[in-house]
Amino acid sequence: MPSDLAENQIVIRRAILHLCGQMGWSSLNELPLPDGRRADIMALRPDNGFVCIEIKSGPRDFLTDAKWPCYREWCDQLFFAVDRDFPVALLPDSVGLMIVATDMRPAGYGIIAESAIMREAPACPLPSARRRKLTHLFAMQAAGRLGRLDDPAITASLRAARRIE
Template sequence: MVRPMPVDPIQTQIAIRRAVNHLCGQMGWAALNELVLPDGRRADVMALLPDNGFACIEIKSGPRDFLADRKWTCYRAWCDQLFFAVDRAFPLSLLPEATGIMVADTDSLPAGLNVIAETAILRAPVTNALPAARRRKLTWLFATQAAGRLARLDDPAITTALRAARRVE
């Protein structure tokens, strides 16, 4: 039995994100969800590529999500490649031509199973090389945020103690 596409936009985003992270892993890309950029915005997925490039992947749960959110234009300044990741029902004609397109087949997931949707890159994005100083900054942000998350997973108690100590200072 084939499960219908998730109707809840949050569930759709989660399914697309899982599929994108799986595809990144298959391609040898190191993906980090919700990377906080220097301007305070959060990239849905930032991937460090084998050639030291960065791909920003903006997940859109549907046309309304895309049309209501124009902050993605700011992400171009922080990546070499910008992708949109959507499900198969998304009208691709809405997406800007210079961006890449990843499509997750979320509607083919069997009901009740914890599986990952298949994802394909339908269009490669225009590549714009980051300036060297910005690439260094982004590499440092990527590494420190990933290391911080790993440390919190490794020892949650010390993370709580450190946060409490910072509030006292």
């Protein structure tokens, strides 16, 4: 695993995003939630279920984080994503577990990493009104990000116009 915690988080994120794609889940990084928090990864499953994935770069990251239980209110399943060296005994059994194993050989876009679900997260279905709100938020974020990628010049001119008004 990378020695730097920020680099470790990036490796975990990339591997988990790849795993989400393999499972047919559509995912967004850093999704702002209505309660002011931000999910590391929020994935929308083909069955319309939401999976929140909280990345932990090391034990200290987990031990100093008191906000993670609040993510349960915004998903059908909650997972922690950690590297293979993380002491998983620290993590509660009430949350799913994804483990990332890396090989430090470079590959086109960086480090080769593999990930797997080691423990399934208990299902806790969202109330329909909250699911509707989250689906709308997810769609708006995804569409906005795609639009900014499609034409950065238009995005820049829209930002400038908003500042003028």
